[in-house]
Amino acid sequence: MTSRELTGLLSLTDADAAAAQRRLSDVARSWAWRIGFGAVTWPWLLASLSGGRKADKRALLDELGLPHDALPHLGSWKADVGFLRHIVREIARLRPAHVVELGAGASTLIAARALALHGGGRLTSFDQHDGFVAATRNWLTDHGLHADLRHAPLTAESRDWPGLWYDIDALPDSIDLLIIDGPPWAVHPLVRGAADSLFARLSPHAVVLLDDAARPGERLVARRWRQRWPHIDFRLKHDGTKGTLVGRRRDTSIPVANDNEQGRTWRHLARAAGIAGLIATGWIARGELGEFPQAAEASTFLDEAAASHRTGLLRQAMASQVESATLNAAEIRRSTGIVLPPLPASWRIDDVQLYPTPDSPAVAVSITTPDGEQLSFFADRAETPAEARPLLAHRAQDVIAYWEAGDMAYALTGRAKAARIMALAAEIAPAA
Secondary structure: OOOOOOOOOOOOOOHHHHHHOOOHHHHHHHHHHHHHHHHHHHHHHHHOOOOOOHHHHHHHHHHHOOOHHHOOOOOOOOOOHHHHHHHHHHHHHHOOOEEEEEOOOHHHHHHHHHHHHOOOOEEEEEEOOHHHHHHHHHHHHHOOOOOEEEEOOEEEEOOOOOOEEEOOOOOOOOEEEEEEOOOOOOOOOOHHHHHHHHHHHEEEEEEEEEEOOOOHHHHHHHHHHHHHOOOEEEEEEOOOOOOEEEEEEOOOOOOOOOHHHHHHHHHHHHHHHHHHHHOOOOOOOOOOOOOOOOOOOOHHHHHHHHHHHHHHHHHHHOOOOOOOOOOOHHHHHHHHOOOOOOOOOOOEEEEEEEEOOOOOOEEEEEEEOOOOOEEEEEEEEOOOOOOOOOEEEEEOOEEEEEEEEOOEEEEEEEOOOHHHHHHHHHHHOOOO
């Protein structure tokens, strides 16, 4: 739920939902959760105020062909640039026929524009505020876009999750992309967990995107989703101010937890809430609840970069393998969301390939320097914070210089001396 206007730190109130929640026992439990999680959630709320860098927002709007004032204000309880970029990437990759969104606003505008550029699928968006739905519909009309926006008041009760849920009407039988940006955490820290009531409608290889995924409540939601929906691979991405949980469906079985499993899960959640309630101020020790941010690790990325280098060397040695020496950075960005920096003009491009990774394609470029050194330049989306200046790593015979720029991660791999690889990397990242 995101407006084009400036807003405060907390979400909008909903009179109907507030009235429906005034059962004393429910209110008492809800406030206990809010107070407990509020003690540990405020750092995430403060971190989300920026909404992302203005330069990143301009780059996203340029990519979509939208004017820079199309998203005048981001941050607070609204979607940030990192989450919006995930939406664009997945639409470009999936070409979804049916997208369902919970919580309308900036994400609706971005999703509608991305769909117009990539396949023209249908977007159905639900929000609890009737007036906000009308305002968002007008916002899209101003930019020549369309979505099926519906008012869904918070009046439904979930059997499995606390807090009131959207009163959702007709849905498509098959959902290719599910965007979860509501309800706000003030309803209940775990309220977005009820979005799993739609998981049975996910098509094969569908994707789920959960905003604000770095917050404690959403981390507990993610933990239970992993237990209950093992056929969906959930990964937390730290490439925005608030984190995004990306879930990818990988088979057709849909196991449902039994009552005993649900009971155990709720006991774990209640215990976590009790711990949270005892913490009155400040940052908590990371890792206490088992899924808080860990130290940045680039191990998987480095393994993939080294593997792509070895694969590139094999391809060049095989006469049967067709190579492509054309590097079209603009086409790669439009199709995959991968942003490639300029490479030195003196380097010869031998091969450009999309390289499969667990989430989406990366890009591997085989290069020969003027001195005859064979290198591989590997680019993928960043998963964990890293340095802007090149760092050094080794994988067997391979020497790797890796760094990040914005939400992208890069690696230059070769078998020269470490000092030489670092010097070559500096030619691509000279300002780092």
